[in-house]
Amino acid sequence: MIPLHNEPVPASADAVVVGAGVNGLAAAYELARRGMCNIVVVEKNYLGSGSTGRCGGGIRQQWTTEENIRLAKESVDLYENMATELGYQVFFRQGGYLMITEREEDLPALRNATALQNRCGVATEFLTPRDCLEIVPDLNISELKGATFCPTDGTAYPFAVVWGYARACHRHGVKIFIRTTLTGVEITAGRVTGVTTDRGRIATPVLVNCAGPWARSLAGMVGVDLPNRQERHEIMVSESLKPFLDPMVISITNGIYFSQSMRGEIVGGIGDPTEPKWDRPEQFGFHSGLRFAVRFARELTRLYPRAAQVRMMRQWAGAYDVTPDHRPILGGVADPTGYYHICGFSGHGFMLGPMAGRHMARLITTGESDPLITSLSLDRFAAGDLQADAFVVG
Amino acid sequence: MSSSKIFLCRCEDVTVDEFRAAFGEGFTELESLKRYTGVSTGFCQGKGCLCEAARELARLRGIPEQDMKPTTIRPPGEPLTFGQLAALDIPAPETPPGEEP
Numbered sequence: 255m256i257p258l259h260n261e262p263v264p265a266s267a268d269a270v271v272v273g274a275g276v277n278g279l280a281a282a283y284e285l286a287r288r289g290m291c292n293i294v295v296v297e298k299n300y301l302g303s304g305s306t307g308r309c310g311g312g313i314r315q316q317w318t319t320e321e322n323i324r325l326a327k328e329s330v331d332l333y334e335n336m337a338t339e340l341g342y343q344v345f346f347r348q349g350g351y352l353m354i355t356e357r358e359e360d361l362p363a364l365r366n367a368t369a370l371q372n373r374c375g376v377a378t379e380f381l382t383p384r385d386c387l388e389i390v391p392d393l394n395i396s397e398l399k400g401a402t403f404c405p406t407d408g409t410a411y412p413f414a415v416v417w418g419y420a421r422a423c424h425r426h427g428v429k430i431f432i433r434t435t436l437t438g439v440e441i442t443a444g445r446v447t448g449v450t451t452d453r454g455r456i457a458t459p460v461l462v463n464c465a466g467p468w469a470r471s472l473a474g475m476v477g478v479d480l481p482n483r484q485e486r487h488e489i490m491v492s493e494s495l496k497p498f499l500d501p502m503v504i505s506i507t508n509g510i511y512f513s514q515s516m517r518g519e520i521v522g523g524i525g526d527p528t529e530p531k532w533d534r535p536e537q538f539g540f541h542s543g544l545r546f547a548v549r550f551a552r553e554l555t556r557l558y559p560r561a562a563q564v565r566m567m568r569q570w571a572g573a574y575d576v577t578p579d580h581r582p583i584l585g586g587v588a589d590p591t592g593y594y595h596i597c598g599f600s601g602h603g604f605m606l607g608p609m610a611g612r613h614m615a616r617l618i619t620t621g622e623s624d625p626l627i628t629s630l631s632l633d634r635f636a637a638g639d640l641q642a643d644a645f646v647v648g
Numbered sequence: 649m650s651s652s653k654i655f656l657c658r659c660e661d662v663t664v665d666e667f668r669a670a671f672g673e674g675f676t677e678l679e680s681l682k683r684y685t686g687v688s689t690g691f692c693q694g695k696g697c698l699c700e701a702a703r704e705l706a707r708l709r710g711i712p713e714q715d716m717k718p719t720t721i722r723p724p725g726e727p728l729t730f731g732q733l734a735a736l737d738i739p740a741p742e743t744p745p746g747e748e749p
Contacts, residue, residue, distance in 0.1 A: 300677045307683070413683045420674075432677070493691065493727060528741035542723050544739050551733030562731030568693060568722035 262454045263431055267294040269460035269618070270449050272436050272472055275306035276412070276604050277596045278464035279419035279430075280611030285462075286426035288619045293428045294458070296451055298435040302416035304466040306604055308540075308572025310489055310511060310521055312502050313605040314351040314407040315376040318367045319643045321581060321629055322606070323374045329609040330406055336608070342418030344410045345516045349500035351407035352381075352389055353645070354557075356397045356507040363644060364402050364506075371404070378404040389501055392560050409502060409513050409521075412604055439475045439593075446476070446592030460618060462594045467535040467573035469597035478587050481635050482598050483531035483576050486538050487523060488546035490569035492561075494518030503557070509647050510553040520564065524550045525647065535573050542569045574601040578635060579642040584610055585617065585631040594618055595632070600646055656704065657697040659690020664704065671708045678705055682719050691727065694719070 268290055271278045274297030282295050297303070313333055315326040332339075333346045355364060364380060371378040381389075383398035420430060431453065439461060440448040448457040465472045470480040495518050502513035512522030526546065532538055547569055555562045577583055577598035586594045594617070596610050603610075613627045634640065651664040662685045675684045678701065687701045688694030702716040 300680050302683075303679065417684070492730075526741070543742060544723070544736070545741065547724070547728075547733050548736045548738050551730040552738070555730050555734045562734065563729055565727035565729050566724065566733060567689075567691075567727050568724075570720070570722055 263456050266457040268292040270458045271295045271462040273464035274301045275304045276607040280608045282428045283419050283423050284611045284615030286428050288615050295430040296434045297432045300432050302413050305572050306412050309604045311409045311412050316404050317643050318645050322643050325606050332608045340418035340422045344414045344418050346410040348408035350405040352403050352501045352503050354401040354505050358399050361400045368402050378402050441590045444590050446590050459592045464596050467575045476593050481578050484535050485529050485574045486571050488571045489523035491567050492520040493565045504647050540571045542571050576600045579640040580646045583632050584627050657687040659692050660686035662687045679719050
């Protein structure tokens with residue numbers, strides 16, 4: 255399925271995609287499905303080794319901006335059919351997302367978000383703390399002020415999604431090179447004409463930047479200045495338990511989230527407001543800390559006291575690729591032509607990536623752009639017309 | 649004994665045959681094999697199986713054992729309950745290495 259490490263890259267391709275996470279592989283698959291031949295995916299580590307494989311696997315439609323809601327809704331529709339389409343079990347389970355708050359002042363925002371989501375065709379409900387017990391019976395609601403619940407939100411296993419796309423790519427003739435690093439981009443007369451890698455040169459008219467936290471550095475190689483910043487985020491899994499928790503529980507008060515995977519583990523994390531924002535992932539390590547473990551354990555056992563007896567198995571870290579308005583950056587640029595980016599998902603690339611790849615493949619192969627994608631172009635930052643999504647958690 | 653009956657990872661019930669089959673499907677990296685087969689993700693967190701998995705992968709790839717690198721070791725060294733962790737003081741934020749933002 256994936257060539258071993260000693261093969262040279264092909265001398266030419268119709269498109270080179272950088273990054274073999276959910277975004278890169280979905281984009282490559284969708285380009286191939288639209289009939290593009292000779293697509294090469296270049297991945298500097300292994301499949302899903304960047305942000306995708308480190309994420310919590312959540313897929314939600316509860317956002318405060320219409321673009322994020324619409325893109326997420328389309329992604330949920332896609333995830334519902336993904337196993338069939340890719341011919342691969344991706345462990346998608348729609349247990350819903352329960353978004354809780356312990357602050358009275360959040361309630362108007364939750365009500366407004368619910369109304370906006372309902373207008374976009376997402377069946378989110380506003381709940382009282384007592385209603386939450388019907389969804390998570392052992393939740394400690396003593397400090398809860400309210401919640402919203404969307405039953406069609408869910409989770410999937412991130413690596414399975416990556417492997418499913420990789421296999422589908424392979425069936426469509428896409429060549430995936432792991433352990434291969436992009437070292438340069440060739441631009442001639444304002445057009446992308448090729449890339450160099452540590453395994454040789456590839457002549458290509460199209461370069462798709464799906465490098466996640468490394469997207470800003472890659473864009474810098476073609477002279478495109480992305481406003482993205484990188485943040486370290488930590489996450490953990492527990493031992494496996496019998497099914498006991500249907501939804502993803504997520505708090506907009508303190509940024510904790512936890513769900514139960516189909517393997518039975520509690521998977522969860524918590525945002526840390528003291529984490530700095532960086533320009534490049536090289537400026538910080540993907541190391542795990544005791545600070546995270548203690549902060550997560552305290553909040554988990556406070557909200558869900560029965561978890562006190564459950565053992566944490568392991569923790570790890572990943573990076574969010576964060577934009578100023580917490581919405582992704584999609585599209586191409588005026589100079590150089592042939593360069594495209596699918597980045598800046600601000601911690602939500604796993605849930606939005608499959609649909610972003612589908613829209614972007616249409617743009618790259620036909621030049622036609624959905625208005626939704628146009629509204630997510632890099633130009634919006636220069637125009638200064640930003641509407642940040644308020645529900646970035648974790 | 650048949651390799652279908654030899655367990656490589658006892659916590660997660662992964663046999664040598666299953667590990668080889670995963671390699672045959674294109675999972676040629678220890679990091680990917682860990683995530684695909686579940687090897688080393690159980691209660692012992694790899695203490696009982698990671699070396700043997702690396703040795704088997706070296707054989708499959710035809711490279712010397714000493715060229716194999718282990719997967720990233722994740723804390724905690726021993727599983728701890730959330731109750732035990734919650735009882736600890738919260739460590740101060742660390743100053744990350746590298747330049748300031």
